[in-house]
Amino acid sequence: MRTLLRLWPYVRPVRARLFSAAFIAVLASCIGLVIPLVLKWMVDGPIADRDPAGVWLGALYLLLLGLAEALLFGFRRWLVARPLSHVEAEMRAGLYRHLQRLPIAFHDRWASGQLLSRATGDLALLRMFFAFPLTFLLVNGVTILVGVIIMLVQDWALGLVILVPAAPVLITCVVFEKRYSLAARQAQDQVGDLTTVVEESVLGIRIIKGFGRHRSQARAFRELSGKLRGTELHKARLLATILGIIVTLPEFAIGAALVLGAVQVADGTLSAGTLVAFLSTALALRWPVDSIGFLLAMSQEAATATERYFEVMDAEPESGTTASAGKRGARREGGLRFENVTFRYPDAPQDSPPVLNRIDLHIRPGESLALVGATGSGKTTLTALVPRLHEVTEGRITLDGRDITEMSREELRSRVAVAFEEPTLFSATVGENVLMGGGTGEEDLERALAVAQADFAHALPQGTATQVGEQGLSLSGGQRQRLALARAVVGRPDFLVLDDPLSALDVHTEAAVEAALRRVLADTTALIVAHRPSTVLLADRVALLSGGRITAVGTHHELLRGNAEYAHLMSGDPAEELEEQR
Incomplete structure (x- = not known):
């Protein structure tokens, strides 16, 4: 988060639309959590009373809630599209201006492919982070919190059963975050190396063809490409591991809650509508919980992209004037x-x-x-x-x-x-x-x-x-x-x-x-x-x-x-x- 906070100066001019979009997304998500409460009313009311008019009214409520949720999410996307493209364009323009002001010694040290990958791929990652993970880490967090409160209010015993996987999921996230961060940095650096090879091969195509070195260049490219593929597969394995844990453990908890709830309904200590509302809420939380893995992955890649971006932006530019190291005031000769x-x-x-x-x-x-x-x-x-x-x-x-x-x-x-x-x-x-x-x-x-x-x-x-x-x-x-x-x-x-x-x-x-x-x-x-x-x-x-x-x-x-x-x-x-x- 400390790394990502460095992006705030670029986000500040469009903060009103981003905050509005986040609020709208939270509102849309909370509307989705109202649907289980409508289902509870329908099951315990019109359905139990065999009231067709009440069932149709409940169906109308569900339709209106679904439409409202969809429209709000669509409006959120419209709100962020233009300002985020503006942020990306400003960051890219700022990087280009800064590159022009950096001393020759900097350009002598840096491979051009590394600079190109920062100006293109890394900034595209940051735009994607602003558009999706940044908002939905907040939205999903609020949704999970509100959903858990609703479930605890419905039945606190079943709510505690649902919360059992929370601790192992949190521990998994902490471990995953550290390992994925290293893999993401390695992959993005390797993309820069690969870009350098492609650029040099294109600019030096006459030398490569003239000396018949296309096979050796192709081998060098395949070697770097193979390393990048290995790193990407390592990232995929990490992501598959956390997704497996995050998806599986809550499923077991929901299954246990379903069994215990069915027993309580059979005993008459819990209404069928309450169980339906509880399980519907739990199922509504599956997406916010399941998405934690790839939201964290995208956030780590964005943090790595931010580090790489500011590695260039933090380089000291050429100053306009400096104090001379020599003696002053002696001669004022021309030439x-x-x-x-x-x-x-x-x-x-x-x-x-x-x-x-x-x-x-x-x-x-x-x-x-x-x-x-x-x-x-x-x-x-x-x-x-x-x-x-x-x-x-x-x-x-x-x-x-x-x-x-x-x-x-x-x-x-x-x-x-x-x-x-x-x-x-x-x-x-x-x-x-x-x-x-x-x-x-x-x-x-x-x-x-x-x-x-x-x-x-x-x-x-x-x-x-x-x-x-x-x-x-x-x-x-x-x-x-x-x-x-x-x-x-x-x-x-x-x-x-x-x-x-x-x-x-x-x-x-x-x-x-x-x-x-x-x-x-x-x-x-x-x-x-x-x-x-x-x-x-x-x-x-x-x-x-x-x-x-x-x-x-x-x-x-x-x-x-x-x-x-x-x-x-x-x-x-x-x-x-x-x-x-x-």
Whole structure:
């Protein structure tokens, strides 16, 4: 219950309709308990007196009571349908908004399938809980209480016989609740794992087919599916056990009450109408008692779904601004500056070396700086610090002398545009994908496409209105990379961060893009991760990143002549041999 109470903020706006629906359901259930009293009156009155008119009147009463009960339950369902769909929609929207605000480190740790299962299956479970178990745990509890009181008033001795199974049923419920909770959590986590496998298989279908790995993937899927099946069967066994106990014990009690009541009627100490009313009430309580098992099961699954939902919602989002860890107030120089920047991933062991260590680097206003280094040296990590996809561990980064942690993320990311090495496109049109980077219309779109040499977009079936498939896999790697570059430059950013933006282009297209990109770089401050000399030549200066530190800064030709590591990275040959070739 403590877990489920966390849902109250979402339920509060629709509490009036939910409480009204619960009251109506209780009223309908209590009307159902009036039927045995009408039967008692009929048996001891009109039937005993052989009064046909009285029997017809009693039948009319029973019909009206049945109709009233049915109409009230139908009205209850109508009351809750719209608000519960609203609660589910609000929770799903809240989860989606929160996911957008969570840091990259969170998304690096979590499998996408686990997040998808929380946004779909878990929220569907919660809607079902609000619609049925939440109400009927209350309704059935009140019904059982009122029904027991009615039976005790009819005949207290028979009422005590009916109550004999209460203690073992309660003990069974307590034991069942604990065991089913663990099984429900395991099953829902396994659904998330299975969703991850399906998603990865769909996105990686070209790799799977290209390497003929469909059988191994199918085996992995069957293995996970088999585990989930085993867990679901374990849940079914638990549910069958509690249902067997809950159904069987009350049946024995009703049978015993029937025998004892029949004896009393034969002895003349109990009227036939009272026995009929007593047994009718007991039978009316069979559904509320029998339903305890699966209502508890659904409630446990809802509690588990709530836990899983709030595991994500409780994750700390990116803050708007933070206090900088570096020294303040020293310089107010323009451009992009890294001051004593150190970075270690949040989940890395404390004694592990930092990925970036005491980086000092200044890119002057309007200057382009190429960042060069071996694979794994930390280039991509360094570029991710500028738009605050990761937070620096120590030191600070400034834009035009202003600490980026003093800016809101919206302001920072409106000034800094990024093109990543792996271009990601969305299931939208070509134009919509490009204009995600800013821009206001067709003129900006055309300019960006021209810079990125992405004129191929006009030759697509619907031009720039052509829908791009999931992940943009309907396009070639070079086409996706050019659209990602167009997205980065479309908003005319003050600062541009390019992570090896031309790696998938052929030589001729690369030359054309570089020529157009030079005009863009003349009006912006840029940091460019580069692996090829042609890309390096776009920049005014070059910084060499080695072992998480900046080991050299200069022009391309200076470093080529004076730094063996840089010469080797650019050509694979020692610097002296390269000079001879030149």
